[in-house]
Amino acid sequence: MTPAEITKVQDYLTRTFGTKGLEIKARKQKDSAEVFIGEEFVGVVYVDEDEAGSYLFEMAILKEDL
Numbered sequence: 903m904t905p906a907e908i909t910k911v912q913d914y915l916t917r918t919f920g921t922k923g924l925e926i927k928a929r930k931q932k933d934s935a936e937v938f939i940g941e942e943f944v945g946v947v948y949v950d951e952d953e954a955g956s957y958l959f960e961m962a963i964l965k966e967d968l
Contacts, residue, residue: 903928903935903949911935911947911957937961 903911905928912926915937923940926947934948937959945961 903932903947907949907957908935915947915959 903926908926908928912924915926916922916924921939925938926935927938928935929946933951934946936943937945937947945959948958948960950956950958
């Protein structure tokens with residue numbers, strides 16, 4: 903993901919979840935980025951290959967975290 907895409911998605915997720923400290927960090931893979939709240943990794947955002955300009959957010963919720 904480009905820096906501009908990361909900023910756009912980060913702003914959207916911050917507004918949507920109403921949380922401060924949400925940060926999206928680039929990865930080696932160019933089609934995705936990692937999502938953190940503070941120091942906690944919470945998921946990955948992927949570029950949607952089927953719909954230009956769209957993104958997919960994947961978050962796993964593990965039973966030990968509940």
